[in-house]
Amino acid sequence: MSPAEIGVLALQGDVREHREILERCGAEVRAVRLPADLEGLRALVIPGGESTTMSRLIQRFDLLGPLQEAFARGMAAMTTCAGTILAAREIRDGLTDQVRLGLLDIVVRRNAFGRQRESAEVLLDIPAVGEPPVLVAFIRAPAIEEVGPEVEVLATYRDEPAAVRQGRHLALTFHPEITGDPRLHRMFLKML
Amino acid sequence: MFGSGLGHWSERIDMAQNGHVETGTARIKRGLAEMLKGGVIMDVVTPDQAELAQEAGAVAVMALERVPADIRAQGGVARMSDPGLIKAIMGAVSIPVMAKCRIGHFVEAQILEALGIDYIDESEVLTMADEENHVDKWQFKTPFVCGARDLGEALRRISEGAAMIRTKGEAGTGDVVEAVRHMRAVSQGIRRLHGLRSDELASAAKELGASLELVREVSEAGKLPVVNFSAGGIATPADAALMMQLGCDGNFVGSGIFKSGDPLRRAQAIVQATTYYDKPEILAEVSENLGEPMVGISTSSLRPEELLAVRGI
Numbered sequence: 001m002s003p004a005e006i007g008v009l010a011l012q013g014d015v016r017e018h019r020e021i022l023e024r025c026g027a028e029v030r031a032v033r034l035p036a037d038l039e040g041l042r043a044l045v046i047p048g049g050e051s052t053t054m055s056r057l058i059q060r061f062d063l064l065g066p067l068q069e070a071f072a073r074g075m076a077a078m079t080t081c082a083g084t085i086l087a088a089r090e091i092r093d094g095l096t097d098q099v100r101l102g103l104l105d106i107v108v109r110r111n112a113f114g115r116q117r118e119s120a121e122v123l124l125d126i127p128a129v130g131e132p133p134v135l136v137a138f139i140r141a142p143a144i145e146e147v148g149p150e151v152e153v154l155a156t157y158r159d160e161p162a163a164v165r166q167g168r169h170l171a172l173t174f175h176p177e178i179t180g181d182p183r184l185h186r187m188f189l190k191m192l
Numbered sequence: 193m194f195g196s197g198l199g200h201w202s203e204r205i206d207m208a209q210n211g212h213v214e215t216g217t218a219r220i221k222r223g224l225a226e227m228l229k230g231g232v233i234m235d236v237v238t239p240d241q242a243e244l245a246q247e248a249g250a251v252a253v254m255a256l257e258r259v260p261a262d263i264r265a266q267g268g269v270a271r272m273s274d275p276g277l278i279k280a281i282m283g284a285v286s287i288p289v290m291a292k293c294r295i296g297h298f299v300e301a302q303i304l305e306a307l308g309i310d311y312i313d314e315s316e317v318l319t320m321a322d323e324e325n326h327v328d329k330w331q332f333k334t335p336f337v338c339g340a341r342d343l344g345e346a347l348r349r350i351s352e353g354a355a356m357i358r359t360k361g362e363a364g365t366g367d368v369v370e371a372v373r374h375m376r377a378v379s380q381g382i383r384r385l386h387g388l389r390s391d392e393l394a395s396a397a398k399e400l401g402a403s404l405e406l407v408r409e410v411s412e413a414g415k416l417p418v419v420n421f422s423a424g425g426i427a428t429p430a431d432a433a434l435m436m437q438l439g440c441d442g443n444f445v446g447s448g449i450f451k452s453g454d455p456l457r458r459a460q461a462i463v464q465a466t467t468y469y470d471k472p473e474i475l476a477e478v479s480e481n482l483g484e485p486m487v488g489i490s491t492s493s494l495r496p497e498e499l500l501a502v503r504g505i
Contacts, residue, residue: 060460061464116309116311117334179219
């Protein structure tokens with residue numbers, strides 16, 4: 001079986017860290033910056049970075065329509081931090097015309113814990129990937145403040161969902177790719 | 193703590209309890225810089241400029257009283273900006289906000305940390321407060337970015353706790369030549385280290401004025417353990433793409449945006465050029481009709497005492 005080809009949205013952010021961890025998990029990785037890069041992808045990772053910057057580039061380079069079409073034909077998404085903001089149904093404290101993909105039935109608040117001084121390394125209990133707990137980084141992280149009935153909560157941080165799954169999509173408010181534990185990426189690849 | 197200061201994730205799990213939370217670690221400080229990669233950090237002097245930068249797609253703003261071009265023109269002692277201005281800019285945008293302290297001025301750094309700034313730039317653009325010592329950046333939970341002209345400077349700043357490096361260039365000139373020189377010097381230094389035998393590293397460390405542990409780490413990895421942006425003279429989308437093709441992780445643009453004829457369009461174009469840095473057709477399109485660039489000063493016309501990059505080496 002040939003390795004699954006996975007895209008990483010490479011407009012801005014920690015693209016390199018996701019690429020490295022996916023390659024360690026045996027995936028073939030393609031950077032996505034233009035509509036043609038989406039062709040034939042089974043899944044797209046939307047990395048951490050600035051959601052407002054990614055929004056402006058998606059708008060300027062007409063990526064929104066092609067992204068929505070690719071997701072409509074079955075492409076799966078794994079999103080971290082800023083990526084989860086883009087994937088949400090509703091964004092709180094965003095720019096007025098910020099891009100929303102609405103992949104998951106979640107409401108996300110940007111910078112929910114405050115500024116960089118609230119950023120932290122956290123050992124997070126995520127039963128879906130087993131023991132031991134996963135060391136992750138929350139960096140100016142968003143919070144998932146509301147989830148719909150179809151959304152499965154995999155982990156919580158400060159009493160709010162931090163890892164959620166809906167159908168083929170996996171959304172995280174933190175960064176496993178910064179600390180390097182591959183178990184969440186491996187779980188996502190198995191979901192495909 | 194002279195190495196990168198990062199343990200392997202599996203060791204860390206054994207050490208800590210489930211639910212353990214730790215702020216201000218090396219990984220968290222460097223992690224924010226990782227999130228800025230492929231982006232543009234813009235100098236702003238008012239909350240309105242900060243909003244414009246955010247609208248254009250900046251990944252962060254640098255809150256200042258004067259951009260480097262004005263510091264150059266007006267002279268005098270350049271210090272940390274008024275906390276009132278910094279707070280107003282922090283209140284105006286939702287992207288990260290950075291601010292500058294003078295080299296070695298650890299009390300300005302303490303004040304910036306107390307304000308809750310996201311990143312501190314210990315900057316040669318301001319007047320030096322200490323000609324011998326930089327700030328001991330390990331003492332802070334707030335991450336620091338520092339300027340460097342070559343690999344030795346970059347490694348010395350990382351040893352002092354810098355979580356991000358930017359090549360110095362020559363700020364406030366709009367002349368990219370020094371930014372290019374410094375980016376090439378850092379890259380060449382890394383390539384050279386990468387090719388050395390392990391018994392040659394001690395001598396290289398002595399030559400670089402950096403710790404053997406850090407030199408060994410860079411030699412093995414073939415890259416810096418922190419993100420490296422370019423800065424100091426970037427004024428056009430082509431300049432931004434040039435620096436990306438030379439291997440930087442992102443760009444700081446100071447005077448180049450708000451000293452130009454149409455700041456919003458130029459800011460957008462520089463953001464776009466930083467993402468599509470290797471696509472000449474897109475660079476051609478985003479470079480069209482941007483209005484007047486900043487006038488600029490050729491760095492070769494500066495007297496030696498007017499050069500900012502030689503401060504804090």
